[in-house]
Amino acid sequence: MKINVFGDTISAMVCAGCLAETGNHVTLIGQRIGDFAEPGLVELLDSQLESERLTISEDFNHQAECHIIALNPDDCHNAKRIAKELADNANKSSTLIVRSNFTIGLAKELAQTANLEFAVNPDFAADGHAIERFTRPDRIIIGTSSEKIKTQLKQIFAPFNRNRDVIIGMSPASAELTKYATNAMLATRISLMNELASIAEKIDADIEEVRLGLGADKRIGRAYLYSGIGFGGDNFTRDLERIKLLLPQAHQSGGKSLLQSVIDINENQKELFFRKLWQHFDCDLHGKTISLWGLGYKPNTTSIQSSASLTLIKAFISQGCSLKLHDPFALEAVQKWVHKHLSLHEQQKVSFHTEMYDATVKSDALCVLTEYKAFWSPDLTLLKENMQTPILLDGRNLYNKYWVEENHFTYYGVGR
8 A cells, every 4th residue: 555654753753664564655754853762763764765665755645545644743734734735636535544643623624624534543652662552552543434444544554453453443533532531541540649659658658569559459450550750751741731721611610620630740749859858958958969860751762841850950950959960862852951941050050971870979869760771770889989978869669778778878769
């Protein structure tokens, strides 16, 4: 099948590469970005370009049977431009598939502009697992009223739908809301666990033990039950804000929504380590040096959107602290953010380190914010030699607190 994929996002490149790998002739309309950490994506694109089943072009294939829009969710203007071009030049029997997480209703508007039958096919992949989630999906949602598109997409996705049928048909509006609802539900679980973590600290319980007890209940399951310093990232943050815009229509009484509480809890959680160190140092952090390991909102990403690290940087800098920062992927992104958001005087108090232990020299506290594998088994002897004050704040509950304390560190976890 001849397929156009519009976009220079990871979603677009994964979609184009995987569909080309299964024998389709795919044109990727957009630039191939070089700055991404998605495992296996470079190799996938290179192999499909070499096979000539994948072409990267500035213009779409006018004879394509299917046009897939996988733009950045905020790129609505470009999506509308593409729809107009399809109206003028696309095969009239072709179809429009929207994988971008646009605002609810935009997919229908694009289809009307393009004068094509359409479907909403949300992308549920997470950064770092995009290829695996595309080729081994737990569900493939097809939001359409068109029988032709249902048949077409079943054919396209057949190589990824063999072990069991994971295709779920629904209306376009339901498909759009399902994507938003998924992230809202996951965010709610995270924020609830963080509230329970606060309770655990007050009654001398361990949230990690509570998590195991909760996860053993089959009605609840184990996914997204980890307490921490708050969630971030493009998808969660944007989806929660967009679905929040629909709340006034649903809550005519004007009461506070559960979703708003989830957002508020999460924002408060990002300052947790600031509050712990503020109390530890008797409300005087001026002149302290704080190290941060893990700056992206999750491991193996360059994205720092709504990351807890940004909240902590601002909080510590405002109290006259110096900061030493390390991350295997997101260091450059944070450098750009610091130069944009901090004054020249404040920027001088921030240093960036490509080696994790270099970032702890003469530090008064180390905050571990993401669960990179390299952080799981730190050399506590070296850390203690490097640091002025052996304080370890564990934002993902990675460490056995008794092991850390036996090595003469002050340990702060989340809910422990």
